[in-house]
Amino acid sequence: xxxxxxxxxxxxxxxxxxxxxxxxxxxxxxxxxxxxxxxxxxxxxxxxxxxxxxxxxxxxxxxxxxxxxxxxxxxxxxxxxxxxxxxxxxxxxxxxxxxxxxxxxxxxxxxxxxxxxxxxxxxxxxxxxxxxx
Amino acid sequence: xxxxxxxxxxxxxxxxxxxxxxxxxxxxxxxxxxxxxxxxxxxxxxxxxxxxxxxxxxxxxxxxxxxxxxxxxxxxxxxxxxxxxxxxxxxxxxxxxxxxxxxxxxxxxxxxxxxxxxxxxxxxxxxxxxxxxxxxxxxxxxxxxxxxxxxxxxxxxxxxxxxxxxxxxxxxxxxxxxxxxxxxxxxxxxxxxxxxxxxxxxxxxxxxxxxxxxxxxxxxxxxxxxxxxxxxxxxxxxxxxxxxxxxxxxxxxxxxxxxxxxxxxxxxxxxxxxxxxxxxxxxxxxxxxxxxxxxxxxxxxxxxxxxxxxxxxxxxxxxxxxxxxxxxxxxxxxxxxxxxxxxxxxxxxxxxxxxxxxxxxxxxxxxxxxxxxx
Numbered sequence: 001x002x003x004x005x006x007x008x009x010x011x012x013x014x015x016x017x018x019x020x021x022x023x024x025x026x027x028x029x030x031x032x033x034x035x036x037x038x039x040x041x042x043x044x045x046x047x048x049x050x051x052x053x054x055x056x057x058x059x060x061x062x063x064x065x066x067x068x069x070x071x072x073x074x075x076x077x078x079x080x081x082x083x084x085x086x087x088x089x090x091x092x093x094x095x096x097x098x099x100x101x102x103x104x105x106x107x108x109x110x111x112x113x114x115x116x117x118x119x120x121x122x123x124x125x126x127x128x129x130x131x132x133x
Numbered sequence: 134x135x136x137x138x139x140x141x142x143x144x145x146x147x148x149x150x151x152x153x154x155x156x157x158x159x160x161x162x163x164x165x166x167x168x169x170x171x172x173x174x175x176x177x178x179x180x181x182x183x184x185x186x187x188x189x190x191x192x193x194x195x196x197x198x199x200x201x202x203x204x205x206x207x208x209x210x211x212x213x214x215x216x217x218x219x220x221x222x223x224x225x226x227x228x229x230x231x232x233x234x235x236x237x238x239x240x241x242x243x244x245x246x247x248x249x250x251x252x253x254x255x256x257x258x259x260x261x262x263x264x265x266x267x268x269x270x271x272x273x274x275x276x277x278x279x280x281x282x283x284x285x286x287x288x289x290x291x292x293x294x295x296x297x298x299x300x301x302x303x304x305x306x307x308x309x310x311x312x313x314x315x316x317x318x319x320x321x322x323x324x325x326x327x328x329x330x331x332x333x334x335x336x337x338x339x340x341x342x343x344x345x346x347x348x349x350x351x352x353x354x355x356x357x358x359x360x361x362x363x364x365x366x367x368x369x370x371x372x373x374x375x376x377x378x379x380x381x382x383x384x385x386x387x388x389x390x391x392x393x394x395x396x397x398x399x400x401x402x403x404x405x406x407x408x409x410x411x412x413x414x415x416x417x418x419x420x421x422x423x424x425x426x427x428x429x430x431x432x433x434x435x436x437x438x439x440x441x442x443x444x445x446x447x448x449x450x451x452x453x454x455x456x457x458x459x460x461x462x463x464x465x466x467x468x469x470x471x472x473x474x475x476x477x478x479x480x481x482x483x484x485x486x487x488x489x490x491x492x493x494x495x496x497x498x499x500x501x502x503x504x505x506x507x
Contacts, residue, residue, distance in 0.1 A: 015282060015285075015286065017283075017285075017286035017290075018282070018285050018286050018289070020286075020290075021285070021286055021289030021290050021293060022289070024293055024298065025289070025293060028293075028298055029296070060278070060282075089277070089278045089281035089282055089285070090278060091328070092274060092332075092337065093332065093337045093338070093339050094337070110281045110282065110284075110285040111281055111284040111285040111287075111288045111289065111321050111324075112285065112289070113288070113289070113292045114289045114292050114293050115292055115293070115296050
């Protein structure tokens, strides 16, 4: 089955400044429609209505962390199979190994250059899409 | 020493250790038999006492817990008494045996307590060392995370401004923005380098070793560093690499090594110059050389150039002082060696890696998305 084009990105990130920078880059440079959620609960609430093509997920968040958020989002029909990229400062080898096991596409390390982030996401998405053919 | 004594010297510690571990009449009988053999071949009591002390110390060192030391000493004393019994049956041996036992008992307590003390302090030192190491790694890991989060916003905002998102700035504003961006890049590098160093030192850096074609690797490295060098007015040129030469390395880590060496070479070269990269076969391995036309490494700095936080008075050039130390650690982890030759106007940093010669089937293309996403 061919995968659809990347248009809608759900950004789950608790830091307001990183929200601003990331969503600005994704919107202005990538031309994506971005929905920003500051917590797992917000993301779960927004998932069904927003129906993202891709989820960018922070790991260190108060309350439910990124790993648990991913598990919760997998229970929501709209995001049960939506690809996820972790966007995190927690990149010790043990952490990265855990993200790999969690059915995610990739991990992008903070800090990142927002302009490069757009290119990286584009590359990852292209390969993900081509894999389906 | 006689062959007979050599035999005793090898049997005695085994029998003693056996008795310390399991006890039993059988082992004591063995002590008595060894003692009789010693008397028969004319070995002196004092020689035997020395042998006994040595065996006892090795038994103490092998003791798992310090509190077992008393038990070891008690059993050793029983064993030694049994071993000395045949000596007491001879006229000469009787006196010597008693005197040896007396000396031994007197010295034993002191030796035992010293050995236990050494053992305990070595153990404490090891525990303390491990605790400090863990504390340091935890600290770097926490700091690294705590710094990364605000840095993501700062660096991200500056990156977006530089890309023109906030509109055009006047020349003064642009200069200020460039300075802020350059320095936030420097901070990002420092944080990344610190984390890499911590991974190397804690042994958690992973290496995915595969045979790689040297020429392709260098071509890729030069291409990816060309833009950065270009900003400094430097050209990078790959002069060549031996056809078919391969090395078994982690490609990502090798790119890190090359990026670091090329960036250093470009940084220290006068604008308009060319930094050259060349590989050759050398001493059964492959040597990669990166040569610049910079001022050279100051003589007084030669001895510590690969040390952490070492910078030859050029901190204004934006390095973390960790790059060469990381480079060295990575290359050495892949069984290689780094070095340099420097004179004013020409500096060559090189690394040697063993050449991969085994014929292997073509590597399967990695269809994994992970590397690109990092």
